[in-house]
Amino acid sequence: MEKKKGNEMQIFLLMLALVVIIVIVAINYLYRPLLAERQALRDENFELNKRYIELYNMGVNEDYWKDEINKSRDAISKVLDRYSAGNTPEKSIKFVSDMEADLEMRVPDVTFSAPNLLTSVTMPMVQDMGEESGSYAISYYDVSLLKETLSFNYSGDYDQLKRMSDYINANAERMNMESITVNYNSETNLLDGNIVLNLYAVTGTDRQYEEPDITGIRLGEENIFAN
Numbered sequence: 001m002e003k004k005k006g007n008e009m010q011i012f013l014l015m016l017a018l019v020v021i022i023v024i025v026a027i028n029y030l031y032r033p034l035l036a037e038r039q040a041l042r043d044e045n046f047e048l049n050k051r052y053i054e055l056y057n058m059g060v061n062e063d064y065w066k067d068e069i070n071k072s073r074d075a076i077s078k079v080l081d082r083y084s085a086g087n088t089p090e091k092s093i094k095f096v097s098d099m100e101a102d103l104e105m106r107v108p109d110v111t112f113s114a115p116n117l118l119t120s121v122t123m124p125m126v127q128d129m130g131e132e133s134g135s136y137a138i139s140y141y142d143v144s145l146l147k148e149t150l151s152f153n154y155s156g157d158y159d160q161l162k163r164m165s166d167y168i169n170a171n172a173e174r175m176n177m178e179s180i181t182v183n184y185n186s187e188t189n190l191l192d193g194n195i196v197l198n199l200y201a202v203t204g205t206d207r208q209y210e211e212p213d214i215t216g217i218r219l220g221e222e223n224i225f226a227n
Helices: 002-060 064-081 089-103 158-169
Strands: 110-112 116-128 135-156 176-187 190-203
Touching: 064 089, 089 110, 089 135, 135 158, 158 176, 158 190
Parallel strands: none
Antiparallel strands: 110 135, 116 135, 135 190, 176 190
């Protein structure tokens, strides 16, 4: 009877040892790899979650950045629109001829200069590729600021001289008066003198220069506009 109990005890101990071995094997070859895999998944999920938050924030702020881009584009356009897309002798002749006719004063001659490069900059242009793509394309273009001078002699009374200054200042395209001379002519009882204007132009944008029509302007010898 005691021998039978001894055998049962040995069997129990063997079974217990087997269970321990199985647990050790499971821990080393199954549980630990699962722990490592779980940690790897956690790390991957953490990175994916970070990326998700970034994309979510970008989506939330998309309208804001679109609005800021459009505001910047409008601000740049407003500045560029103040400058001519180009200046030529024909355009200057048209300007002076219209001024002479509007103010009823005399401009006997006009002198032009060649354009000079003041500065050149590279500017970015952001283009919305559409809602389907959800992206923007950025390109760059060179913008140049040019200056040339327009010099002309004039003859008129004091009121015409003041209105000529207002006429120049009210011009839509950027120009300024570099110098002016005024002399009293006792023979005509008028003011004679010379004005030098600085004319500015911006090239490199999508705006195109349009040549003015001066076919109706008669050119003379004593008076360039034959008046």
